[in-house]
Amino acid sequence: MVPIIYDSMMSMNTAPEFTVKNQRGEDVTLSQELKSNKVLLYFYPKDMTPGCTLEGIGFSQHKSDFEKHDVKVFGVSADSVDKHQKFCEKESLTIDLLSDESKEMLEAYGVWKEKSMFGKKYMGISRETFLIGQDSTIIKHWNTVKPAAHPKEVLAYIQSL
Numbered sequence: 001m002v003p004i005i006y007d008s009m010m011s012m013n014t015a016p017e018f019t020v021k022n023q024r025g026e027d028v029t030l031s032q033e034l035k036s037n038k039v040l041l042y043f044y045p046k047d048m049t050p051g052c053t054l055e056g057i058g059f060s061q062h063k064s065d066f067e068k069h070d071v072k073v074f075g076v077s078a079d080s081v082d083k084h085q086k087f088c089e090k091e092s093l094t095i096d097l098l099s100d101e102s103k104e105m106l107e108a109y110g111v112w113k114e115k116s117m118f119g120k121k122y123m124g125i126s127r128e129t130f131l132i133g134q135d136s137t138i139i140k141h142w143n144t145v146k147p148a149a150h151p152k153e154v155l156a157y158i159q160s161l
Contacts, residue, residue: 015039015132016108020076022096023084028074034134037072040154042129042145043111047079047087047097051127051147056087058151060094069158074098077125078106129154 019029033039042059044052059066059073066073076098079087084097098105106112106125115124129142129150140157142150 013137015041015130015136015138016105017136018100018105018108020098020100020105021081022074022098023081023088025081028096028098030132030136033072034132034136037070038134038139039132040066040071040073040129040158041076041098041109041132042073042127042150042154043076043106043109043125044127044147045125046077047083048090052077053087053091055127055145055147055150056093056095056097057091058148060092062151062155063094065155066158069161071131071158072096076100076105078103131158 015030017030019027022028030039042055044055046052056075059075063073073095074097075095078100080101081099084099087093088097100106103112109130111126111128112123113126114121115126126143127145127147129145130138131140131154133139142154
């Protein structure tokens with residue numbers, strides 16, 4: 001795995017560079033993807049859970065609509081490449097899922113956070129989304145996400161640009 005390059009002094013408006021693996025074990029590097037597209041990164045907690053499945057299916061259903069606007073969609077979690085591959089096969093997902101088992105990318109984007117359930121605190125992935133322009137600027141950050149409606153919400157925003 002190629003380490004993530006992140007300078008903590010970067011502007012909050014600049015997307016941190018990364019290289020991680022997709023569900024096919026291929027390297028995905030932000031700067032390479034931005035050469036021909038805007039990039040949408042949606043961070044989600046865990047493969048094969050109800051909300052994450054709804055969100056993944058929603059983004060997959062609208063993949064061609066995003067592509068019409070030169071936006072490439074990537075889902076990101078700490079699940080393994082193998083688990084991502086199984087998730088894509090089981091749910092017929094057509095978008096790429098990125099694996100960040102080291103949590104470096106999650107930390108760089110500020111989505112690895114303390115959470116709480118039933119009074120117990122733990123570290124986990126906050127469901128957030130970033131739209132990144134070809135110049136690496138963060139165009140839009142959604143920090144409150146409802147999985148079922150989010151893909152259409154993001155698409156409507158992109159269509160309004």
